Amino acid sequence: MLKAYIVYYRLYNRFVENESNKLYPWLFSLFLNIIFAFILCSYNKNIVLKIVPFTLFFLNIIVISIEKGDATKRFLNVVYTTPISARTVSYLNIICRVFSRDMVRWYILNIVVFFSLDVPWELSVLYFGRTFALLSFVPLIEYMFISKVTVRISKILFIMFFYFTLGIDYFQISKDYFDSFIFWGVPASFIFHMIFVDKLLAVNYDGRKDSDVSNRLHNILYVPFIRRVRDPIVRTIITLFFRDKKNLHDFTYMSLFVLCYALYLYKNDIYHLEFIIFYFVFVIHSFIHYQVKLKRRIGKVNRFLEFYDIKFCVIKKSLDYLVLFFNIKFTILFAIMYVFFMDFKWLFFIKIWIYSLLFSCFSVLMDVRKRRYTSFLKYVCCCLLIGSFVLILL
Amino acid sequence: MTTGSGLIVRDFTKKVKDMKIFESAQLYVESGQIVHLGGENGVGKTTFLRCVAGYESFEEGDVFILGYDLRKIRRELLRELICFVPSDEFSFCDLLTPREYFLFVRNFFRKSYGQNEEKELVERLCLESYLDKQISRLSFGTKKKVVFLAALLAQPCLLVCDEIFEGLDSNSVEEIKKIILERKKTGGMTLFTTHIREVASNIIDRFYVIEERKILSLNKN
Numbered sequence: 001m002l003k004a005y006i007v008y009y010r011l012y013n014r015f016v017e018n019e020s021n022k023l024y025p026w027l028f029s030l031f032l033n034i035i036f037a038f039i040l041c042s043y044n045k046n047i048v049l050k051i052v053p054f055t056l057f058f059l060n061i062i063v064i065s066i067e068k069g070d071a072t073k074r075f076l077n078v079v080y081t082t083p084i085s086a087r088t089v090s091y092l093n094i095i096c097r098v099f100s101r102d103m104v105r106w107y108i109l110n111i112v113v114f115f116s117l118d119v120p121w122e123l124s125v126l127y128f129g130r131t132f133a134l135l136s137f138v139p140l141i142e143y144m145f146i147s148k149v150t151v152r153i154s155k156i157l158f159i160m161f162f163y164f165t166l167g168i169d170y171f172q173i174s175k176d177y178f179d180s181f182i183f184w185g186v187p188a189s190f191i192f193h194m195i196f197v198d199k200l201l202a203v204n205y206d207g208r209k210d211s212d213v214s215n216r217l218h219n220i221l222y223v224p225f226i227r228r229v230r231d232p233i234v235r236t237i238i239t240l241f242f243r244d245k246k247n248l249h250d251f252t253y254m255s256l257f258v259l260c261y262a263l264y265l266y267k268n269d270i271y272h273l274e275f276i277i278f279y280f281v282f283v284i285h286s287f288i289h290y291q292v293k294l295k296r297r298i299g300k301v302n303r304f305l306e307f308y309d310i311k312f313c314v315i316k317k318s319l320d321y322l323v324l325f326f327n328i329k330f331t332i333l334f335a336i337m338y339v340f341f342m343d344f345k346w347l348f349f350i351k352i353w354i355y356s357l358l359f360s361c362f363s364v365l366m367d368v369r370k371r372r373y374t375s376f377l378k379y380v381c382c383c384l385l386i387g388s389f390v391l392i393l394l
Numbered sequence: 395m396t397t398g399s400g401l402i403v404r405d406f407t408k409k410v411k412d413m414k415i416f417e418s419a420q421l422y423v424e425s426g427q428i429v430h431l432g433g434e435n436g437v438g439k440t441t442f443l444r445c446v447a448g449y450e451s452f453e454e455g456d457v458f459i460l461g462y463d464l465r466k467i468r469r470e471l472l473r474e475l476i477c478f479v480p481s482d483e484f485s486f487c488d489l490l491t492p493r494e495y496f497l498f499v500r501n502f503f504r505k506s507y508g509q510n511e512e513k514e515l516v517e518r519l520c521l522e523s524y525l526d527k528q529i530s531r532l533s534f535g536t537k538k539k540v541v542f543l544a545a546l547l548a549q550p551c552l553l554v555c556d557e558i559f560e561g562l563d564s565n566s567v568e569e570i571k572k573i574i575l576e577r578k579k580t581g582g583m584t585l586f587t588t589h590i591r592e593v594a595s596n597i598i599d600r601f602y603v604i605e606e607r608k609i610l611s612l613n614k615n
Contacts, residue, residue, distance in 0.1 A: 232497050232498060232500075232501040233498060233501055233502055236490065236494060236495075236497075236498040239489070239490060239494060240489050240490065243490075243528075303486035304486045304487055306486075307486045307487075308473055308502060309469040309470065309472070309473050310502075311470070
């Protein structure tokens with residue numbers, strides 16, 4: 001299986017590079033899915049629903065670790081490895097692009113196969129949803145592999161929490177809330193985006209009047225924050241960051257993702273502890289996600305940084321501000337949600353607030369530039385963070 | 395010319411996709427000189443300027459700016475010494491407004507001009523009414539003037555401008571020529587390309603042209 005997968009992977013890469021010919025990976029993917037569909041309706045559905053997405057996920061990680069060559073090329077290769085995780089560095093981007101033409105073709109093709117083999121539609125959605133959700137994390141894993149050793153360990157620890165949370169979700173099948181989230185949350189966030197986000201939140205500077213709702217919202221949401229940043233260089237980077245429409249879209253998706261998840265948790269009366277874990281992991285993820293973005297030289301922020309050869313410490317500082325900002329933003333979002341949707345509990349709210357501040361401190365501490373303290377501090381911060389999570393869990 | 399003064403490019407060789415576009419090329423810019431680099435479309439003028447400004451690497455040869463070897467110089471120092479004005483690629487800054495951009499430049503560069511000089515230059519280039527508009531919404535010529543002004547604010551030793559006069563109105567062209575001449579008096583070097591040679595002929599000290607992978611020094615007239 002492993003060998004077949006690696007062969008598939010290389011074949012796929014070869015054909016992806018040659019845009020005119022994508023037939024073989026398509027056929028391979030189709031063939032695999034016919035087998036999966038057959039197993040799904042004939043034998044134990046759990047084999048396909050649980051094992052296949054995870055197997056694909058781990059195979060991707062193995063391929064990443066054994067594939068030799070230039071780190072950037074490897075990174076891009078992984079991004080291209082499967083049709084599901086194609087051409088993107090973040091799973092949120094995949095959500096954004098899952099309805100692109102290529103993806104639609106891939107999904108339609110495979111869903112048609114599933115339907116023609118009489119696989120119940122709920123199972124089909126679950127299967128594709130899970131595969132999609134898991135494989136979309138692969139680029140992040142790859143990022144850890146290619147980053148510098150000094151930062152890798154701390155990132156791995158952080159990412160572990162993310163998967164830990166996912167694991168909790170994944171195996172609590174009795175509650176079925178992960179499945180329902182995949183089932184309702186992803187399409188809901190997409191529809192929500194289609195209806196509201198582009199019209200209300202996306203800041204379009206090209207041609208819209210200054211009195212536009214979007215610009216006013218932008219002014220309310222971001223400008224007061226940007227004005228509080230005193231360092232003009234950091235402020236410029238943050239300004240660029242917020243004005244980059246792509247970044248803003250991603251942040252909006254993040255908010256929606258959290259919102260859907262939180263609403264779902266509320267609806268299913270899930271214990272609040274997981275909410276807290278999700279919240280923190282989410283913030284950590286956003287932090288890492290944007291570091292990935294900045295390091296991968298995507299977007300206009302990076303063109304500006306490159307043009308002036310701006311030092312990495314300045315970028316780090318800007319990132320700290322951004323993390324702090326989104327910490328505050330998400331905490332307020334949760335507070336509002338608690339007020340409107342749930343019984344507001346002061347203790348719980350304070351808990352969230354304290355931990356979000358703790359995380360901000362940790363993220364800032366981790367960027368202390370004096371080298372001899374950096375590693376030590378990183379480990380201390382990681383230990384503290386792990387410790388605090390373990391304490392909550394106990 | 396010693397390596398300690400001006401810009402020295404010696405035995406410069408650059409390949410693009412295994413094809414040599416420069417071979418043992420030479421170019422010198424002395425302190426206070428204005429140099430025009432000419433050549434037909436596609437000969438590699440922009441590539442050469444980008445190499446000199448430190449945005450692209452080159453295979454062989456030496457480039458010295460005020461005695462500093464371009465391959466070994468600290469990036470921060472390089473940015474202080476050389477400022478590059480691209481011909482048409484302004485997307486790196488187009489999410490900012492000119493005011494925000496100038497504020498950044500004034501704070502980022504140690505030797506940069508102050509607020510008063512900025513105001514004066516803004517007036518001279520007729521940019522007052524555009525200061526709070528996002529750069530992406532400005533016209534091509536205005537964008538070029540904004541990026542040129544930002545480069546001037548940094549007070550670099552060497553100003554490298556790619557196709558500087560293209561897309562500008564005649565008043566702006568004259569004003570930019572005056573500004574370049576003023577820089578000359580303070581010892582600032584300017585290396586630029588333009589296809590409108592006649593426009594620049596009365597201000598240049600030296601004229602180079604790229605021909606068959608070499609840079610030839612010609613009579614400025």
